[in-house]
Amino acid sequence: MLKISRLTDYGLLAAVYLARHAGQVTAAREIAEFYHLPVPAVTKVLKALHHGGLVHSHRGVGGGYTFDGDPDGITLGHLIEMLEGPWDLVECETFDDDGHATCAIRVACPSRRFMFGINRAIKGAFEQVTLGDLVRGGMPQPVIDKTQLASSGEAAQ
Amino acid sequence: MLKISRLTDYGLLAAVYLARHAGQVTAAREIAEFYHLPVPAVTKVLKALHHGGLVHSHRGVGGGYTFDGDPDGITLGHLIEMLEGPWDLVECETFDDDGHATCAIRVACPSRRFMFGINRAIKGAFEQVTLGDLVRGGMPQPVIDKTQLASSGEAAQ
């Protein structure tokens, strides 16, 4: 199914919470209790946000996480990348750990350009929503730029 | 991971193939061979497209599927709905077979409106791409309408 995983949900909520309390040191427990989420799950996603460079961490008693950047400089695409790692809606361009393409017929595939065009068009939508939009609670409706697929080369079959 | 499932990929390719051969009766085998895909998998998604009303089926010798509608009247959202069933990027509003909400704290959830706003904004992007766009190989870049979340009510936490 095409859906944002539950842990990614948690991560978006945590990011918004921290952005709304910018500059304040906030413990994972506080965020988990606010949203009625399991604490271990929230700590997991906060580690990912820290690893992605979105938030700073503070250990020890009274520690927690802080966000002090520009909410409008962070896109929904960035956030999902931090939480899920590199992602594509299609796997035409995906490679496994050995560097082999997941798609065995990749080079000869008549649909590769086509699928990659969809990928870029939809991922582009995720780049138009910023953390600031989420914090403000107003979110833009993505508009598709119909030149995206064509610019990837000739049309696919 | 946030990705279109492989079978849905197959379904999109099959829909494009049929739209490019509009009015012609095309067997599942022909589509599978063109894209180098397993025949049983392609027949599976074609059944879904037929069930969704996108294509007509013709049994017997020389049978197959035909598309004879308006490619620009079918959106990417419609196609995914046919192939994956009702879908949402978040599960705030999802109910199980017994009619119970998947989210146990749904009524009191401080993030429900927020997540549903994301859901509508991104799903809106899928409504801006049509089967005609896919057939022509030019695809729009979705543009987010930032009023979508706000219009769901007050801003969520």
Added chain:
DNA sequence: TCGATACAGTACTAAGATGGTACTGTTTCG
């Protein structure tokens, strides 16, 4: 009439992803 073709519907299984948790280690405060 009969056989081959092709779709209709259902069900099964192996492989992979997901969600939640547990455990150990490290840092910081008082």
Added chain:
DNA sequence: CGAAACAGTACCATCTTAGTACTGTATCGA
């Protein structure tokens, strides 16, 4: 020095996915 809180890793039950198999039905043509 003890408690609090993050860092990193690993585990496991559950769910989803992909692919296939099997039976049934409709159609064409010899």
